[in-house]
Amino acid sequence: DAKTTQPNSMESNEEEPVHLPCNHSTISGTDYIHWYRQLPSQGPEYVIHGLTSNVNNRMASLAIAEDRKSSTLILHRATLRDAAVYYCILRDRVQGAQKLVFGQGTRLTINP
Amino acid sequence: DAGITQSPRHKVTETGTPVTLRCHQTENHRYMYWYRQDPGHGLRLIHYSYGVKDTDKGEVSDGYSVSRSKTEDFLLTLESATSSQTSVYFCATTQGPTNTGELFFGEGSRLTVL
Numbered sequence: 001d002a003k004t005t006q007p008n009s010m011e012s013n014e015e016e017p018v019h020l021p022c023n024h025s026t027i028s029g030t031d032y033i034h035w036y037r038q039l040p041s042q043g044p045e046y047v048i049h050g051l052t053s054n055v056n057n058r059m060a061s062l063a064i065a066e067d068r069k070s071s072t073l074i075l076h077r078a079t080l081r082d083a084a085v086y087y088c089i090l091r092d093r094v095q096g097a098q099k100l101v102f103g104q105g106t107r108l109t110i111n112p
Numbered sequence: 113d114a115g116i117t118q119s120p121r122h123k124v125t126e127t128g129t130p131v132t133l134r135c136h137q138t139e140n141h142r143y144m145y146w147y148r149q150d151p152g153h154g155l156r157l158i159h160y161s162y163g164v165k166d167t168d169k170g171e172v173s174d175g176y177s178v179s180r181s182k183t184e185d186f187l188l189t190l191e192s193a194t195s196s197q198t199s200v201y202f203c204a205t206t207q208g209p210t211n212t213g214e215l216f217f218g219e220g221s222r223l224t225v226l
Contacts, residue, residue, distance in 0.1 A: 043202050102155035102156070105154060
């Protein structure tokens with residue numbers, strides 16, 4: 001399975017944008033890039049996903065490098081509720097079973 | 113909310129005893145997963161199921177077995193619990209093998225093996 005690399009932790013201030021990087025240099029052509037986050041004492045929740053083009057939804061934006069070897073999750077205006085561990089995951093479109101492999105993620109701290 | 117219920121939510125047991133964790137879903141999702149989460153390791157896949165009676169091993173399957181006799185239920189069994197299996201266990205489900213299918217997680221089951 002292709003792996004992802006994320007910084008262990010990041011810190012930002014409330015109401016400022018946050019850019020969470022993810023490297024996936026061994027990504028294959030059939031891998032989609034997914035992001036999940038885990039709030040304290042909860043199960044992970046889906047944030048966003050993409051293949052090649054940048055994606056936006058109500059929670060965040062996903063910027064994907066042209067060579068697809070890296071991506072950035074963008075929180076446009078962080079709130080205290082965005083403090084969580086963020087996981088960048090590659091998901092193979094071809095495989096029949098959905099075996100997501102979570103790394104250790106990035107722990108995001110938001111300062112008031 | 114995919115209607116995922118894990119039970120029990122908390123359990124304390126002794127080494128050598130059998131333990132079964134249950135994951136129940138109401139969305140008729142085909143795929144179900146069991147993960148464990150430990151400090152410093154993130155989430156690690158134990159077993160998964162791609163249909164009734166169809167299961168396969170994940171990366172940390174030793175000491176665990178699973179069963180899926182109905183679409184809505186996925187059971188994780190520790191035949192003889194050990195202290196190394198103290199962890200938080202998460203169940204997850206997804207609709208099918210599509211790239212857009214998000215994974216829905218339960219709230220977790222905290223297991224302590226003394």
